[in-house]
Structures are given as structure tokens and as C-alpha cells.
Amino acid sequence: MRFLPVLAASLALLVTSARAETPKACATAILTLADAVLAGREKLPKLKARGIGAEAGYLKIRYGGLSPDEAATLAHGLRDAGVREALDLAGAVDAWRGGFAAVTVTPAELGGQISTLRAILQHGDAEALLAALAALPPEKRISTLQRIVPAVVDWPDEKKIALSAIARKHDLAYLEAGLAATLRDPDGWADFAASFRDPTKLMDFVQAWSWAPALVGHPVLPRYPLKAADMEAARRAIHTITITAAREPERDFLMTYLNQTGDIPATEKAAQVLLAAVDTGEIRQDGLLDPAWLTAYRALRAASADPAAMDGTLATIPFYGRHYLTANGERTVRDVIDRLVAIEALTPYLTGKQTALPAMPADLSAAFQPAWPVWSEMAGALKTAPLTPLAKDGEKASIVAELLFAAGDTARLADFVLAVEPPEAQLAMATDFAMRLDRGCGSAMYHPGEAMMLSGQPIYRFDPVQ
Structure with missing residues (x-):
């Protein structure tokens, strides 16, 4: 489900x-x-x-x-x-x-x-673009209209309102609704809804864009009420998780985890911890996912009734993208978290804040633990051995590059x-x-x-x- x-x-x-x-x-x-x-x-x-x-x-x-x-x-x-x-x-x-x-x-x-x-749109050609979209059959313009909202999500309200006026001129109410749902003015959606004269179509737009206020940290759009209080609470919890995903840097795994498990309570608790870290500036929205994922993972593990099962689920979720490469190219969310845990543990040694190599972190997965001695060895090699020979060993090269990046040694990283x-x-x-x-x-x-x-x-x- x-x-x-x-x-x-x-x-x-x-x-x-x-x-x-x-x-x-x-x-x-x-x-x-x-x-x-x-x-x-x-x-x-x-x-x-x-x-x-x-x-x-x-x-x-x-x-x-x-x-x-x-x-x-x-x-x-x-x-x-x-x-x-x-x-x-x-x-x-x-x-x-x-x-x-x-x-x-x-x-x-x-x-x-x-x-x-x-x-x-930044060039100022909204009129020409929306006129061209309005001339298309509805089924051929919908994907483009959907992408306009995230494309300009950071625009100030006045620019979104101006774009909405052009959408209205060309009878593109679907886009108008999406823009209204992402206004930072807390009354923005209510003002749009009050001016819209087709209640049936308005409810269609509510269904389509109900999640969109999460992009600006606002509550879910008002939809039909749910009779059961626990279902209404679940709806609010899912929206909290969505708001958190919208504030994270790079990638999110909590929403995928929720999709696969339906564990709303634990996922919401993890999202709340992560959101608080973003709010305080501990996690930079335009930074790397590393601190966000470690925070989310540890909060999720603490909130889960069965941490082992939670780890098992994360080990089945593929990680796609350019980051955290491995020699065999296969990565899961749990694989990435293991690498982040290892890097976090070794960074004080790499940056000279500690003189001794650390013990193996307790929150490494059983699958990763046999690799820890290699990571520890490579951390020592950064200070004592020539690195070029390691560049020919796929897995060691991947580890050395990670550790050079963690050490902040950008010139040496590029050379390696x-x-x-x-x-x-x-x-x-x-x-x-x-x-x-x-x-x-x-x-x-970003x-x-x-x-x-x-x-x-x-x-x-x-x-x-x-």
C-alpha cells in the first residue's frame, strides 16, 4: 500500500x-x-x-x-x-x-x-510561454504546467501573483492554483479559492496541489474532512514529513521509507528532529545531504519499534545519483549512511583534532563492519603513504577520495x-x-x-x- x-x-x-x-x-x-x-x-x-x-x-x-x-x-x-x-x-x-x-x-x-x-521565465517571457501552452491540448501541456511551480518556487509572492495573472488570462487555472498554493502569504490560497467560481474544479485543484504548501512550510490545503481523528492526525503527520523533505539539501529518504513501511509515528518523529536542525541552521539547506541524513537516520532509529527491520528496509532502497560512488556501482540508502558514519568518525583524526584513529562506530551496519579496517587503514595512509598507487584500486580509491574530501584537502583531492x-x-x-x-x-x-x-x-x- x-x-x-x-x-x-x-x-x-x-x-x-x-x-x-x-x-x-x-x-x-x-x-x-x-x-x-x-x-x-x-x-x-x-x-x-x-x-x-x-x-x-x-x-x-x-x-x-x-x-x-x-x-x-x-x-x-x-x-x-x-x-x-x-x-x-x-x-x-x-x-x-x-x-x-x-x-x-x-x-x-x-x-x-x-x-x-x-x-x-527568468528572462521575462512568461506571456509567450503560457500563450504557447494554452494553445496545446490539455493532455500535452499538463507536465510542463506541473514543472513551472517547482521551477519558480523561490520567487517572491509578487512575482508569482504576476505569473498567476498571465495564467488566468490564458485560462490556465491549474497553474494558477499551483502558484497560489505556494504563496508565502498564509492567506494566499484562501484568497484564490474565494475568487474561483467553479467549486467542482476547485476541489480537483485542491486534490492535485494539496501537498504544495509544504514547499513554503504551510499546512496542507483544506480538503474533505476525515471522519476518524486518527486519520486526520495521520494526514497532518505526512504533511510534516513532506515539509521536512522540502527543506532538506539534495535528497530525502524519509518519504520513501514511509511509502514502503507506513510507519507514520516513527517517520514523523525523525522528520521533526531533522526540521529542527534545519531551522536552527545546524543543517544548511544549500549544503550537502550528509548531516541531514545522519540526523534523520539516528532519529528514525531511536523512534522505531524495530531498528533492525528499519535497517533492513533502508538496505532495500536504491540510491541513484552521482554521489558516494563504490567500486561495484551498487548503492542503497543504508550503504550511503554507512559511508557517512565512517567518514564522520574519521574526520577528527583527518583534520588533526584527534591524534589516534577512532574505534569502529557502533552504528555501522553488520554488512559494512568488515570494511571498517580498510577505512581506518586508508585514513592512516593519508598521513604516511604515497596515495598514487591507491588510485589503481577501485574500492580503496573511492575511500581515499572520501577521506581527502572530509579532510578539506581540495588540491590533493583533485590531484588524486x-x-x-x-x-x-x-x-x-x-x-x-x-x-x-x-x-x-x-x-x-542548489x-x-x-x-x-x-x-x-x-x-x-x-x-x-x-
């Missing part, structure tokens, strides 16, 4: 960074790794080369100070080579340079191109990654760490609500300087 809606589906450079300054060391390392990916992918077989390059291309544009024409040349080259996600990167660059008229994909295809959608073999593993690792370094540098790849709305899909933002 599923307990949650399917969210996203039934859901000089002009860009600004999330930091006032870009630290030189991390910017240099990001560019070194991005350049290596862009050059190295040309040497891979065509099929493998198509799986890598778009993220590196975006980081090259952002941190390399490329002109609009240079950015277009890079993005178009990746797109024409069939690189995954490069169609969206190229579309975003085109819209940044020339607006909606410069975009080559059709309005119906924009549902899969969230970066391009945002760039069109570029020595990794074979080339495909090197480029995958270079992509991973370029993206992770960005999270501590300019956070160019987008509000990303853990819930994007689930690992990159968004390439080209926002005008304010």
Missing part, C-alpha cells in the same frame, strides 16, 4: 551564487575536475560518454566565467553529443541568452526541462582523483566531487525544495544579477 502521492509527476556571467564570495581553493578544484571530465569524456566509448558531462559543463560555465557565447558552444556540443541532461543545460543557456524564442524544444517537451523553463583508473571511474569520481565541492563553495547547483521536487535531477540556474 502506498501512503504518499507521487509528487513531481502528479507534480562578465549573469548568474548569482549563494555565497557573496567564491573561495579560491574550492573554485580551482571544481574547475580542475570539471575540465578533466569535459576533456576525458571525449576519450570514452560513445555510449559511456553520453552518461557524463552536463554537470561538469554547468560548473565550468559558472566557475569559469564563460561568456554567453562560450557557454552556448559548450552546452550545444554536449547536447549534440547526446549527453544526459545536456538538452536542459543547452535550453537554459539559450533562454538566458535569447528568451523563449531561442529555445528549440517544443512547449510540450519543456515538462522534462526544468532549467529551461526557469530560464524562460585525476590519477584514478580506469578513465570511466575517474570521470565519475571527478563529477561527484566537483558537485560536492560546489556545495561548500557557491552552491550553484535549488529550494530540491530533495522533494528534483530527487537528484540537476537544475541549471541562470538568474539575472540582482
